Amino acid sequence: MQNLYARIGAVVAITALTVLLIPGVDDAVELVFQVVVLVASG
Amino acid sequence: MNVMKRIGIIGLWTLLVLVTAVGTAAIKQRFADGPNRVFSGGALVSGELHRGAEPDWAFVNQTPTIELQLLDPLQSRRIWTASVDGKLYVWSGYMNSLVGKLWKSWPAQAERDGRAVMRIDGVRYERQLVRVKSGDGLQALTALINEKYSSRTSPGAIDSGDVWMFEAAPRTTQGAK
Numbered sequence: 001m002q003n004l005y006a007r008i009g010a011v012v013a014i015t016a017l018t019v020l021l022i023p024g025v026d027d028a029v030e031l032v033f034q035v036v037v038l039v040a041s042g
Numbered sequence: 043m044n045v046m047k048r049i050g051i052i053g054l055w056t057l058l059v060l061v062t063a064v065g066t067a068a069i070k071q072r073f074a075d076g077p078n079r080v081f082s083g084g085a086l087v088s089g090e091l092h093r094g095a096e097p098d099w100a101f102v103n104q105t106p107t108i109e110l111q112l113l114d115p116l117q118s119r120r121i122w123t124a125s126v127d128g129k130l131y132v133w134s135g136y137m138n139s140l141v142g143k144l145w146k147s148w149p150a151q152a153e154r155d156g157r158a159v160m161r162i163d164g165v166r167y168e169r170q171l172v173r174v175k176s177g178d179g180l181q182a183l184t185a186l187i188n189e190k191y192s193s194r195t196s197p198g199a200i201d202s203g204d205v206w207m208f209e210a211a212p213r214t215t216q217g218a219k
Contacts, residue, residue, distance in 0.1 A: 029064055
């Protein structure tokens with residue numbers, strides 16, 4: 001179980017750092033989110 | 043059964059990555075100079091601050107979206123706008139829906155403290171948002187909105203509170219509220 005929490009923490013940390021540090025990733029994420037919202041609201 | 047379990051586990055990991063990425067991108071945008079597409083941004087910092095005579099706002103009818111920042115809280119978002127009879131308007135729709143109530147907090151914030159900054163084509167304008175609660179006399183405005191954005195706004199929607207319409211008036215010397 002502890003191993004699972006460590007894995008979840010690692011995935012969250014790597015994902016967050018990727019979005020924060022690599023230029024353009026945040027914009028791409030927002031674009032995907034916008035498309036999902038548009039499809040869901042349609 | 044084993045395959046389904048594996049697909050479920052992969053789906054949960056993918057969901058974790060997506061939720062984390064979206065949350066991080068939204069938080070990151072809060073510290074940026076203005077909004078991006080859908081995520082709210084921070085204070086509008088860059089751009090010349092307009093001083094002097096009231097502009098002819100008709101030009102905003104050719105502008106798809108503008109950036110709107112309230113002074114309290116210091117957050118900005120991208121919104122639609124239109125101008126009729128020399129007055130500038132912004133609005134928020136779906137206010138009677140569950141999504142509107144959960145998602146849209148700026149209209150209530152603007153009603154409490156209407157001091158705002160708008161950035162249009164890179165120029166910042168200090169304004170005072172004043173809510174227009176009655177759609178009487180706004181037929182021309184709603185017709186323009188429907189033509190510009192292919193939406194279905196009506197004076198009745200303003201009366202019912204489904205659309206919260208604000209006039210972005212000149213900032214008064216009294217300032218807030």
